[in-house]
Structures are given as structure tokens and as C-alpha cells.
Amino acid sequence: MPKYVIGTVEQIPPGNRKLVEIRGRQIAIFNLNGDFFGILDRCPHQGASLCRGQIVGLVESEEPGEYKFSRQNEIIRCPWHGWEFDIRTGRSRCEPNKIRATQYPVTVNDKDQLTDGEYITETFDVDVEGQFLVITV
Amino acid sequence: MNVDILTHEKSISKTRARMAIADCDIHPSPKSVEIEIFPFLSKRWQEYMKTYGVIYRQGFPTGPAFPKGQPNAARRDSYPTSGGKPGSDLAFMQSQHLGPNNIQLGVLNPLQCAQGVQNQDFSAAYCNAVNQWQIEQWTSKDHRLKASLMVPYEDPLASVKEIEKWAGNEHFIQVLLLSRTAEPLGQRKYWPIYDAACRAGLPVAVHAFGYGGAPVTGGGWPSFYIEEMVGHAQNTQSLLTSMVIEGVFEKFPTLKLILIEAGFAWLPALSWRLDKLWDRMRDEIPHVSRPPSQLIREHVWLTTQPMEEPEETNQLLDTIEWIGWENLLFATDYPHWDYDDPSRAMPIKIGKQQKEGFFLNNALKLYGLDQ
Numbered sequence: 435m436p437k438y439v440i441g442t443v444e445q446i447p448p449g450n451r452k453l454v455e456i457r458g459r460q461i462a463i464f465n466l467n468g469d470f471f472g473i474l475d476r477c478p479h480q481g482a483s484l485c486r487g488q489i490v491g492l493v494e495s496e497e498p499g500e501y502k503f504s505r506q507n508e509i510i511r512c513p514w515h516g517w518e519f520d521i522r523t524g525r526s527r528c529e530p531n532k533i534r535a536t537q538y539p540v541t542v543n544d545k546d547q548l549t550d551g552e553y554i555t556e557t558f559d560v561d562v563e564g565q566f567l568v569i570t571v
Numbered sequence: 572m573n574v575d576i577l578t579h580e581k582s583i584s585k586t587r588a589r590m591a592i593a594d595c596d597i598h599p600s601p602k603s604v605e606i607e608i609f610p611f612l613s614k615r616w617q618e619y620m621k622t623y624g625v626i627y628r629q630g631f632p633t634g635p636a637f638p639k640g641q642p643n644a645a646r647r648d649s650y651p652t653s654g655g656k657p658g659s660d661l662a663f664m665q666s667q668h669l670g671p672n673n674i675q676l677g678v679l680n681p682l683q684c685a686q687g688v689q690n691q692d693f694s695a696a697y698c699n700a701v702n703q704w705q706i707e708q709w710t711s712k713d714h715r716l717k718a719s720l721m722v723p724y725e726d727p728l729a730s731v732k733e734i735e736k737w738a739g740n741e742h743f744i745q746v747l748l749l750s751r752t753a754e755p756l757g758q759r760k761y762w763p764i765y766d767a768a769c770r771a772g773l774p775v776a777v778h779a780f781g782y783g784g785a786p787v788t789g790g791g792w793p794s795f796y797i798e799e800m801v802g803h804a805q806n807t808q809s810l811l812t813s814m815v816i817e818g819v820f821e822k823f824p825t826l827k828l829i830l831i832e833a834g835f836a837w838l839p840a841l842s843w844r845l846d847k848l849w850d851r852m853r854d855e856i857p858h859v860s861r862p863p864s865q866l867i868r869e870h871v872w873l874t875t876q877p878m879e880e881p882e883e884t885n886q887l888l889d890t891i892e893w894i895g896w897e898n899l900l901f902a903t904d905y906p907h908w909d910y911d912d913p914s915r916a917m918p919i920k921i922g923k924q925q926k927e928g929f930f931l932n933n934a935l936k937l938y939g940l941d942q
């Protein structure tokens with residue numbers, strides 16, 4: 435599968451996100467503390483742009499009156515009806531095995547890795563320094 | 572939003588041919604009440620509002636009874652690029668919603684809360700101001716949009732005056748009430764409103780929400796917003812039952828009632844239950860001369876949003892069959908968070924005629940815009 439260079443690591447600081455278009459597909463790129471994830475920017479429910487949602491944590495409860503808050507800033511909540519998706523896996527919180535946001539792997543590559551012909555650089559000018567984000571679509 | 576950087580390399584949605592849509596529930600907001608509504612309020616009421624605010628008939632006087640699932644109850648992508656509240660910028664609404672979704676008719680339902688206000692004279696003045704504002708800011712600028720005639724419904728005589736003032740005005744296509752009223756809506760106190768609406772040839776629409784003073788449920792004040800969301804169906808069933816049983820549709824045979832944003836899948840069960848009991852207790856309500864389900868089919872329309880979403884999508888079709896395909900009016904609720912997208916809301920393939928009725932023609936016919 436083709437690998438596209440989408441930008442440098444510095445362009446998406448931790449906690450931030452960016453929308454890119456690859457082969458006609460809108461893809462939201464998230465940086466969770468240095469780990470990068472790509473998710474198709476189309477909510478599986480009714481198609482809202484997930485990138486415009488709120489990034490939240492995970493609230494769980496074993497029983498009424500008890501709450502556990504974890505995974506801070508690792509869940510994207512759809513801007514329309516609020517379905518939550520795990521940014522790391524794309525799985526929905528409501529039905530993790532059935533409903534998922536489509537994921538595309540994102541890797542961090544050094545510049546010298548980008549020269550072997552496998553990488554498509556047309557969407558991004560790699561003449562700059564730094565580490566590069568590469569998505570497989 | 573806790574992360575505000577959003578770099579859009581490209582986010583222009585592709586335009587493709589879409590069927591024309593009637594959206595029977597759009598919520599416009601003023602950029603600010605002072606700037607856009609005050610010009611239509613007398614100095615007396617401007618001063619009053621600045622000094623005393625707006626006092627609603629509700630238990631929690633400083634704000635809506637529940638915060639909403641998203642700020643301003645709005646889609647997080649609906650904030651105009653020019654700033655201001657969702658639904659407050661016509662150009663943005665045109666480019667985000669009316670254009671891309673090919674909205675041919677958009678019915679404005681301002682939830683400006685001029686209704687359910689305890690000071691009756693102020694409520695009347697405020698409703699009138701919002702009516703003028705709808706024409707000035709919206710319907711005269713975009714002819715796809717039509718206005719709802721706001722009336723201070725707890726003062727039926729003032730409401731009649733407001734209806735008479737605007738009767739025949741092409742900008743208004745319905746009289747708007749909210750569902751949570753001081754008394755059940757079938758009671759005689761409200762009949763002058765129905766009479767005036769019939770005389771003006773306008774349907775009466777009832778949008779979920781409002782400030783009636785009573786809890787949204789029949790069993791007290793619930794603890795969670797989600798309970799309020801499902802409570803609208805319960806509350807709307809009560810007002811519909813009241814209108815049927817008090818004999819409103821017998822008294823006003825030309826009355827058309829539109830129930831907005833309260834769901835619809837509950838209607839078959841309610842109709843069956845009413846019919847069954849009507850058989851047994853006709854002598855209690857001899858003025859109801861026909862089975863309630865018949866009266867409902869002839870007089871009642873429901874907007875679709877928020878659509879029920881059964882796991883077996885076929886069950887949705889069964890439910891619509893029971894209600895009647897002609898009795899449903901598509902709505903998005905733009906810009907609110909529980910918006911239904913026209914291209915995704917109907918999860919199953921339906922026939923062309925049903926589809927055109929559901930998304931467009933039922934509304935055009937009901938509002939008399941099909942000629």
C-alpha cells in the first residue's frame with residue numbers, strides 16, 4: 435500500500451490534530467504524547483467530521499456512584515451526536531466490536547528513509563529538516 | 572473545545588446532485604439580543620429586560636433546567652467563522668447547511684424563549700419582536716426560509732392578537748408553541764389560539780421544550796440530561812392525549828397539529844392504547860365521536876428528528892407504516908447537536924414516492940407550498 439509523507443512531526447505538537455487529504459480521503463491525524471494516529475474523518479454514524487470533535491478522557495463506572503477517569507485526551511467525541519472513539523484503536527466506546535472509525539497507520543520516519551521510491555512525497559515538500567510523518571493509505 | 576488548533580489543508584465538501592429537502596426544524600439565533608432584537612422592542616421593555624431579565628415558569632430560575640450535551644446544545648462544527656453563536660449567521664448557515672444539503676424549504680423555529688415567560692405583557696412584546704426579527708434577518712433575505720409565528724401562549728387573548736396581526740403574511744407558515752405549558756394543551760384555556768390559527772389558515776406547531784413549571788416527566792424532576800431527552804416523548808404524548816380527549820379536533824375540524832422534536836415511534840402504541848380505552852369509556856367523553864387513532868391520522872404530523880434508530884432497521888419502516896408515511900416531516904434540527912443528516916438519516920432504501928414525500932412533498936403539501 436502506498437505511503438504518503440504528510441508533514442513533519444513538529445507540525446502537530448502533542449495533544450493537537452490536523453486534517454489532511456490523501457487520495458480524496460479526509461484523514462484526521464492526532465498526536466497523543468508523541469504517538470501518531472490517523473483516522474478517516476467521517477464518523478461511522480452519520481458522517482460528521484470527527485476532527486472537529488472534542489478530545490476527552492474515558493469515564494467508566496463499576497456501579498452507580500463510582501467513577502473512574504482515565505485515558506485523558508485519548509478519546510475523540512463526535513461533534514454531532516457525541517459518539518466516542520478511542521483514538522488509539524478507532525473503536526467506538528458504545529459498540530467497540532461493531533462500530534469503528536477507519537484507521538490508517540502513521541509512522542515517524544527520518545529523512546533518509548524517504549528516498550527509496552516507496553514513499554509518495556507529492557503532498558508535502560520534504561526539502562526541510564526534521565522527522566517526517568508517513569501515512570499508509 | 573479543549574484543543575483548538577485545527578489546520579484544514581482542504582475541507583471543501585464535494586458538491587454532488589442531491590434531492591431537494593424540506594427541513595422542518597432549523598433554529599436561528601440572534602447574534603445578540605441587544606443588537607438584533609432590541610430594535611423591535613419598545614424602550615420600556617428594553618429597560619425592563621436589562622433590569623429584571625427574563626423570568627421563566629420553571630423550577631430552576633437562572634438557566635435551562637439542564638445543561639445540554641454539547642455547549643449551546645449545538646454541533647461543535649456549527650460556530651460561524653465570523654464569530655457568534657451557532658445559527659446566528661445566515662451566510663454561514665447557507666454555506667454549511669442550506670446549500671450543501673439542498674434545502675428547498677427551511678422552517679425556522681426560534682427558541683428565543685420569548686415564550687413561557689411569566690410577565691405576560693413582556694412575553695407578548697418579546698414574541699412580537701422575535702417575529703419581526705425573523706423577517707428582517709432571515710426570511711426576507713433567503714426565500715427558502717419561512718418563519719414561525721411566536722405567540723405568548725399562556726395569554727391566549729394576546730396570542731390571538733398576534734396571530735391576527737400577521738394573518739395572511741407570507742413569511743409565516745405556522746403558529747409556534749412549546750410543549751411544556753402551564754396546563755395540558757387540550758384544555759379550553761388554549762382554544763382561542765387554535766381558533767385563530769384555523770382562521771388564519773396556519774398549522775399549529777408544538778416544539779419540545781419550554782417552561783411550564785412542571786417536570787418533564789410524569790414522575791418528578793429527573794437527575795440527568797438524558798432523562799430530559801427521552802422525557803420529551805412522554806411530555807408530548809400527554810399534550811397530544813389532552814388535545815384528542817378534550818375534543819380539540821372535534822371543535823376545530825380544520826386544525827393541523829405538528830409535533831416537533833419529540834420522536835415518533837411512540838405514536839402507534841399511544842394510538843392503540845387510546846383506541847382501546849375509547850371503546851370502553853366513550854360515555855365519559857361522548858364529544859370524541861371517532862377513534863382517537865383516526866383523529867390523529869387526520870390532524871397530526873410529526874417531524875422526524877431525532878429519528879429513532881432501532882437495531883433492526885426494518886422495524887423503523889413498520890413503525891412509519893403504522894403512523895402513515897404522509898404524516899412525517901423531515902427535519903434536521905440544525906445547528907443543534909442531535910442534528911440528523913438528510914443523506915444518512917433514513918438508514919434503509921425506500922421507494923421514490925415515499926422518499927420524496929418524507930423528505931419534501933409532505934411538508935410542501937401541509938404548508939400549502941405545493942401549488
Ligand code: FES
Pocket residue numbers: 477478479480481482512513514515516517
Ligand atoms: S455523526 Fe458522529 S455520532 Fe452521529
